Amino acid sequence: VDACLRALSARGLPRLERCPRVTSHIGGARAAHDKLDTFLTTKMLSRYAQSRNDPSMGLQSHLSPHIQYGQISVVEIARRALEFQKAHAMDAKISASVDVFLDELIVRRELAVNFALRNPHYDTYEGLPEWSRNTLARHASDARAWTYTLEQFERGETHDKLWNAAQRELVVSGKQHNFVRMYWGKKILEWTAVPEDAWRIAMTLNNRYSLDGRNMVSLTGVGWCFGLHDRE
Structure with a gap:
């Protein structure tokens, strides 16, 4: 693994120092x-x-x-x-x-x-079902008591102790229980003013920290929080 990382760095791809080594897996x-x-x-x-x-x-x-x-x-x-x-x-x-x-x-x-x-757009917001994107667009102007940036989400600095714990679990262990991920993803959507930005934040954090991120199963797990494979 270290040799692969060195090879990637040699090709100009930066090593992600922010990602801690997962010792529990x-x-x-x-x-x-x-x-x-x-x-x-x-x-x-x-x-x-x-x-x-x-x-x-x-x-x-x-x-x-x-x-x-x-x-x-x-x-x-x-x-x-x-x-x-x-x-x-x-x-x-x-x-x-x-x-x-x-x-x-x-x-x-x-x-x-x-x-x-x-779906050629499977890894983008546009790949979500049309009905879910339309629904989210109708509620994009809803008042939000709290909103956070990617950096605040990443550091687990929200008002919600449960959400912060879920984010810390993801960073430290590289894993989340499916139902914890549902709560985690839906709250990112709730606390972000623009649904497209919420998608970007959720996918960035999942791909960066989840041990099984960056694949179809993990992607659809996050997508489920936005209506993918759900019913209208």
């Missing part, structure tokens, strides 16, 4: 398989379907960065999950949890890939 194929082993347990999967949306439960697989960098494949994860489901066929909670996990791993991921493949 170990990369590599071995770490990816260790995380999969930890996730595919009765302790995790007996609760995943019902409680996965509660950030305090710690039920994430933490595999997304490994998938992004090719350290483990979606096919292998799905195969292992199906094997675990088959071995616990009599446990309804585990069976339901595996189904939900596979929906997120395969269906949601493929929807994100398809969106990027079929």
